[in-house]
Amino acid sequence: TLVWDSFAWRPTRASFFQLAGTHVTRDFVEAPSQVMENWVWEEISLVKLSSHFQTGEALPKTMIEKMRASKLFGMALHTRRQISFALTDLELHGTAVADDPEKIYRSISKKLFFPIPEDSRFLAGFAHLMGYDAGYYGYAWADVMAADIFSRFKEDGVLNAKLGQRLREEIYEKGSSRDEEESLVAFLQRPLSNQAFFESLGVSNS
16 A cells, blocks of 8 residues: 655655655665664764754753663663564464454563553554554664664764765665665665664674
């Protein structure tokens, strides 16, 4: 199902609207937007973006350091919660007959996140079960891709204009007019890595 996106055509050079903007493979669609979230946590960006409403002064370095430290708070729980949603989505769509979908969710959540009350009906409000159709894992996978994409900016300069242009040309302009994995390799100039993702969680994958 295609969802109209009035901005989808603007950054693209794809030949067809159905291959542009958010009309990419489901497990890639969140990555291009999630990349953008990284700049607001970088000191060089925040200094340019922020200003006190009275003095006009930018955020002080001490405040930025506290903000960045607080970002890591609860990241493990957030990640485990996302994984529990993803596994529930996959399990429900891979089961021929699910007599008690809530039981499946409660079992997975108990192992990965928190025990859920027996009389709860979480899935009744889990709208992503429809539309994503076994693709909710794309949110967590997009975090991996977005972190690795941004790692190139951390290496070569957060405000590196040439790198930003390459990001536009190799990721945003291409859309789904070529395999998204090819676009990632073209931008990264190497295979995708999960190292930056683990670093964003404050842990090591070694």
